[in-house]
Amino acid sequence: MTLTTKPRGTNDIAPGEIEFWHELEERIRRVCSAYGFQELRTPIFEHTELFQRGIGEATDIVEKEMYTFLDRGQRSLTLRPEGTAPAVRAFLENNLGAGSLPVKLYYYGPMFRYERPQAGRYRQFVQFGFEVFGSADPLLDVEAIMLPLELYKACGLSGFEVEINSIGCPECRPNYRQELIEYFEPRIDGMCSSCKSRLHRNPMRLLDCKVEACQEVLAGAPPIAKHLCADCSQHFSEVLSYLDALGVEYKLNPRLVRGFDYYTKTVFEVTSKELGSQNAIGAGGRYDGLVEELGGKPTPAVGFAVGVDRLLLALKVQGKLKSEETGPQAYLVHFGGETKRRAAWVAHYLRSHGFWVELDYLNRSIKAQMKAANRLNSRLVLIFGEEELDRGRVIVRNMQDGHEQEADLQELEQLAKMVGECAK
Ligand code: AMP
Numbered sequence: 001m002t003l004t005t006k007p008r009g010t011n012d013i014a015p016g017e018i019e020f021w022h023e024l025e026e027r028i029r030r031v032c033s034a035y036g037f038q039e040l041r042t043p044i045f046e047h048t049e050l051f052q053r054g055i056g057e058a059t060d061i062v063e064k065e066m067y068t069f070l071d072r073g074q075r076s077l078t079l080r081p082e083g084t085a086p087a088v089r090a091f092l093e094n095n096l097g098a099g100s101l102p103v104k105l106y107y108y109g110p111m112f113r114y115e116r117p118q119a120g121r122y123r124q125f126v127q128f129g130f131e132v133f134g135s136a137d138p139l140l141d142v143e144a145i146m147l148p149l150e151l152y153k154a155c156g157l158s159g160f161e162v163e164i165n166s167i168g169c170p171e172c173r174p175n176y177r178q179e180l181i182e183y184f185e186p187r188i189d190g191m192c193s194s195c196k197s198r199l200h201r202n203p204m205r206l207l208d209c210k211v212e213a214c215q216e217v218l219a220g221a222p223p224i225a226k227h228l229c230a231d232c233s234q235h236f237s238e239v240l241s242y243l244d245a246l247g248v249e250y251k252l253n254p255r256l257v258r259g260f261d262y263y264t265k266t267v268f269e270v271t272s273k274e275l276g277s278q279n280a281i282g283a284g285g286r287y288d289g290l291v292e293e294l295g296g297k298p299t300p301a302v303g304f305a306v307g308v309d310r311l312l313l314a315l316k317v318q319g320k321l322k323s324e325e326t327g328p329q330a331y332l333v334h335f336g337g338e339t340k341r342r343a344a345w346v347a348h349y350l351r352s353h354g355f356w357v358e359l360d361y362l363n364r365s366i367k368a369q370m371k372a373a374n375r376l377n378s379r380l381v382l383i384f385g386e387e388e389l390d391r392g393r394v395i396v397r398n399m400q401d402g403h404e405q406e407a408d409l410q411e412l413e414q415l416a417k418m419v420g421e422c423a424k
Contacts, residue, residue, distance in 0.1 A: 009123030056261025
């Protein structure tokens with residue numbers, strides 16, 4: 001069973017599906033380059049401490065979801081559950097902030113979380129994310145929302161909603177934490193064990209608890225707004241005014257917090273109405289303290305991560321994933337022996353000129369080879385008959401209109417041109 005079954009919560013992306021991923025990856029690269037982002041590739045695993053410090057100890061990810069293991073040198077390593085902490089680590093380690101600011105980086109790749117698998121929630125999933133280092137400008141918070149929206153729109157997605165909030169900075173939080181503790185303490189008996197254990201360690205974490213039994217209490221929790229310091233209030237109102245000026249629709253959600261400790265000021269989430277309970281197709285926010293927390297000098301930053309699997313699910317529901325009819329430019333039919341050797345040579349020549357060329361490897365009859373060419377939707381069939389080969393020629397049959405002509409095997413350049421013409 002384990003030899004033919006993938007681990008729970010993982011997916012194979014097979015032909016028929018992979019084309020959609022390629023197209024989306026292409027769009028991601030295009031929109032990133034329009035906004036001036038460059039790609040950063042980091043390792044799939046990092047030192048466990050990076051995530052413990054970066055994401056925060058009292059979070060679901062660090063407490064319950066990490067794939068952590070000791071390597072043969074007894075070092076604790078963790079398969080990356082998210083991309084921001086590794087991006088900050090790489091930013092510092094490679095001294096990427098030494099040039100002009102801000103620095104704009106994007107990443108794309110698999111993330112790993114030990115979560116309960118369901119539609120849209122996997123243990124290995126793909127995130128595309130980006131980070132901007134070195135500026136606290138509220139316009140960058142807004143661009144961090146606009147870039148993924150551009151991507152969603154470019155894919156043809158509709159029916160998504162942006163929710164936004166400000167969760168302040170370390171200066172605003174002590175009073176808010178106190179108010180939360182006072183609100184939750186008399187109600188904590190009816191809440192889940194995670195909430196109980198986090199109440200005094202990190203009361204803001206309770207706000208993004210997903211346990212059903214906790215939702216009623218959470219709905220009545222006090223919002224942070226009145227505790228925001230002057231700087232955070234001012235920053236948030238500038239974010240909102242840029243959003244208005246740029247015509248970005250959003251909904252204020254005073255209870256939105258995010259499952260990571262590193263966020264400061266603006267946080268946002270985009271949901272799709274096409275998806276069920278796992279409806280977030282991307283989320284992000286500002287994290288002005290993280291670079292310093294991980295050993296760098298104070299560096300404001302903002303970022304966003306898109307769940308690529310979920311985005312494709314939403315596009316599928318909306319019927320936006322259409323597979324294009326493809327097929328080889330030429331299928332080379334041969335009779336074995338010398339004809340096969342010549343066909344192999346011509347296949348090699350045409351492939352080196354960039355054409356998709358197929359031929360028979362199963363010693364099938366001519367009829368079966370023609371059928372295979374048809375099934376593959378090949379534009380042309382080149383027939384390597386013995387009699388034609390003796391004259392140094394090959395038959396070229398156009399599969400669309402059935403028209404046949406001969407080509408000279410001494411003039412392969414001519415043949416390639418012919419294949420190119422028919423392939424248009
Ligand atoms: P997060 O890093 O938790 O803020 O998640 C950012 C985005 O990644 C979410 O909005 C989802 O679209 C996606 N995502 C997070 N966890 C998973 C998962 N387990 N499976 C699939 N997608 C996920």
